[in-house]
Amino acid sequence: MSRPVVVPVPRRAALALAIAALTSSPWALAQQAQQSSAQKPAAKPAAPAAAAAPVAWPTKPVRIIVGFPAGSSPDLTARTIAEPLSKALGQPVIVENKVGAGGNIGADAVAKARDDHTIGLMINGNMTIAKMLNPAVPYDPIKDLAPLSLIGTSPLVLTAPVSQPGVPATADAREFFVAARNGGDKWSYGTPGVGTVGHIGTELLKSRSNINPVHVPYPGYPQVATAMLGGQLQMALLPPALAQAQVKAGKLRAIGVTSSGRSPLVPDVPSLAEAGITNYNLEIWNAFAAPATMPKPIQAKVAALISEIARSPDVRSKLFQQGWQVVGTSPEGLANRIKADTNLLGGVIAMRGIKAE
Known part of the structure; x- marks a missing residue:
């Protein structure tokens, strides 16, 4: 039986073969990959997806719900604002009267609107003490309505x-x-x-x-x-x-x-x-509100327009003749007034035990 022939390998050649075997191992390949990756410039992060363009608004007529009859003071204010608002939006603005319960039926309709094209013109009671006076009122003024702009105030x-x-x-x-x-x-x-x-x-x-x-x-x-x-x-x-x-x-x-x-x-x-009657300050007011579910960008847009329209010279004059001292606040300004009047009037309600009949 013949023995396998062993061919002697020179020392330098043997060393080269060993190095080649070592560098071809999985561990070595991984090390090389890490080194190569470290030497390359870091890859740029993927560009974020382009932000969706804002949806055009309004896409149909806008409703202003008023909880009082045609010809009432809130109705006149709503109609005074409606015409210039329609011109600014490029869509019809329709005043719709939903009468009853001291304006609370209209306020409830605004609170429950989900078409993003409905706002309301209300008096202060609808946006402050409605639920305090009658727990059965179906909407919560603070949770369900978004303040837009305080339009006008008036003392009694x-x-x-x-x-x-x-x-x-x-x-x-x-x-x-x-x-x-x-x-x-x-x-x-x-x-x-x-x-x-x-x-x-x-x-x-x-x-x-x-x-x-x-x-x-x-x-x-x-x-x-x-x-x-x-x-x-x-x-x-x-x-x-x-x-x-x-x-x-x-x-x-x-x-x-x-x-x-x-x-x-x-x-x-x-x-x-x-x-001589101290610490006494009472005013009636009217204001615009939106459903709390209306998207914030739409709330901001319509609030800014209404405020600007109310403070314009022509509309200011018309509202003054109707018995209103024009304010035309931001949503934050109206929210502050709601908080102050809720505290003031709510305190009287609690003190006197007043309940709506």
Whole structure:
């Protein structure tokens, strides 16, 4: 049996073969790969996907829901804003009246809208104390509505008959409050209903001035004014336009405005502060809101447009004639006002145990 032939390999050749075998092992290949990778420049990260272009808005007509009848103050404000807003958006803007429950039916419709093309014009009660007055209200003003812009504010005017027992014909505001204190619960005051700003505001006034008239609710402010003219009421907080019309006709007297200072809406009427009523500031207001589910970019766009339109000279003049001192705030400005009024009016509701009927 023959033996295998062993061919001697020179030392240098043997060393070369060993190196070749070593460098071909998996471990060596991995090491080489790491070194090669370290020597190469780092790969650039993949470019992020291009951000989706914003969706064009509006893509159809925009609705403004108003919870009050056609011809009411909120309705007039909504229609004053609607025309220039339509021009700015390039789409029709339709005012839709959903009347009832002091504007809460309309506010609920706004809160539940999901078409991203619905906003609402509301009074302060709808956006502040609605749920405090009546837990059965189907929407939550804080959670379900997104503030857009506070449009206009107005004080109320404390008004009384020109002549009434116990009040001198020449009585100023301080003398009027003396007579009201003497009248106690034999006096009465009227409002458009339980839980309205006129109601809560007068209850606040009672606590600030130590008077005690009895509350008598009516369907609306015109009926309150008529009752005062007939002698059934001794006092009431009325909107400036209605109060001024009766005062100029010589049928009612203006005692004072509920704002902290005199109002440009009724510059000749003193503030109640001038009559010694301290820490008292009450205003009614209207504002635009959107469903809280409306995308934030759309909220921001429509809020900016509405605010700008409200502060334009032409619209400002029209709203002033309607009885509003124009503000035209940002959403944050309206949110701050909502918080302040909720605290103020909510405190009166709790103190007096007021519940909507």
